[in-house]
Amino acid sequence: MSARHIILCINVGSSSCKFALYSVSGGAESIVAEGVADRIGSSGGKIRVRDANGRSIAESDRDLARPQVAVDALFDEFERLKLPRLDVVGHRIVHGGAHHVAPEIVTPALIADLKRLIAFAPLHMPGGIEGVEAVAARHPKLPQVACFDTAFHRGMPERAERFPLPRELWDAGVRRYGFHGISYEYIMQALGADVPTRLIIAHLGNGASMAAVENGRPLDTTMGFTPAGGFMMGTRPGDLDPGVILYLLEQKGYDAAQLSRLVNLKSGLLGVSGLSSDVKTLLDARGSNANAAMAVEMFCYQIKKAIGALAAALGGLDMLVFTGGIGEHAAAVRAEACQGLAHLGLAIDPRRNDSNQDTISAADSRCRVRVIPTNENLMVARHAARLVFPAG
Known part of the structure; x- marks a missing residue:
């Protein structure tokens, strides 16, 4: 009989710490609890914990000054709720x-290396590293596993990874890394034997990207050096003409902090609409708000362009998968993004699409279009179980 292992998955962001607790036995996973420590670094911090059925079992107000405090607060709740003892x-x-x-067991050397990467992702890396260190401080003997959002894309050919910049910058690590890799890994596992020769996965959420996969291997992706690149997102502009940045620096007096706020927090759907970064809000408002309508139109147009570009890299398209919060739930975005792609053999069935069915392509569509919910936490749990308990 296989041993049961309890695995905690943590995703520390700039203002929240999401978690999921899994029981893993014999390759089968079941959720024990999940939730979030929210508003880290702001007033009104809150911890919410739900059980396996999605029912609230804890909700408390806490001062969450930084990620370490949030992780400690989560462990306090786990102990108070008498949740199972953690194994990893x-x-x-x-x-x-x-x-x-590839995923790695956390060591002091790995933490030191990750700290050297902070400059590559200054908005995301400090919180993630602090989360690892907070767990180590609380439970120093507890094994930890790091799963990298960029790892999936490391099999891309150099022509896709390189920017057209001097060689010394490539050697210094200035390249297209791609992100959402843990989500893409999950979708690949969910597809199993159904992985086609030419596949595009569209992870559409507040952050959004696509990956082209050829014969099961990553070929190209839309995000680049940082998660701000690619196509338009909730608060990020996607790719910009470098001249725009130079203009803002030289003529408008922007400094690095102002540029960071612009490209990470003030652009994209929010910047164009002036209303919200939430797609549902914009879809509801676009009938009476021209700016909301333009934001949605631009978003769908840029998704369509990205599909076309990646299909060109693949030499055609056999399957398109939508995932992420928008990809899974916004039927209107899926429909509008796929309009005009008949030359790729792609046709959407409106009834299937509106009801969020698994397959939303029409019966005569040469390209299958699917909607598959992603589960990054579960993918992290699988990696952790495989590394720490390889015998099951």
Whole structure:
């Protein structure tokens, strides 16, 4: 009989710490509890914990000054609720750089290396690293596993990874890393034997990207050096003409902090609409708000362009998968993004699409279009179980 292992998955962001607690036995996983420590670094911090059925079992107001405090507060709640003793903690780490190409057991050397990567993702890496260190401080003997959002893309050919910049910058690590890799890994596992020769996965959420996969291997992706690149997102602009940045620096007096706020927090759907970064809000408002309508139109147009570009890299398209919060739930975005792609053999069935069915392509569509919910926490749990308990 296989042993049961309890695995905590932590995803520390700039203002929240999401978690999921899994029981894993014999390759089967079941959720024990999940939730979030929210509003880290702001007033009104709150911890919410739900059981396996989604029912609230804890909700408390806490001062969550920084990620370490949030992780400690979560462990306090776990103990108060008498949740099972942990066997391993898995972490989603946004950036693994050029050399971390697979999940790894956390060591002091790995932490030191991740700290050297902070400059590559200054908004994301400090919280992730602090989460790892907070667990180690609380439970120093508890194994931890780091899963890198960039690792999936490390098999891309150099022509896709390189920017057209001098060689010394490539050697210094300035390259297209890609992100959402843990989500893409999960979708690949969910597809199983159904992985086609030419596949595009569209992870559409507040952060959004796509990956082109050829014969099960990553070929290209839309995000680049940072998660701000690619196509338009909730609060990020996607790719910009470098001249725009130079203009803002030289003519408008922007400094690095102002540029960071612009490209990470003030652009994208929010910047264009002036209303919200939430797609549902914008879809509801676009009938009476021209700016909301333009934001949605631009978003769908840029998704369509990205599909076309990646299909060109693949030499055609056999399957398109939508995932992420928007990809899974916004039927209107899926429909509008796929309009005009008949030349790729792609046709959407409106009834299937509106009801969020698994397959939303029409019966005569040469390209299958599917909607598959992602589960990054579960992917992290699987990696952690495989590394720490390889015999099951």
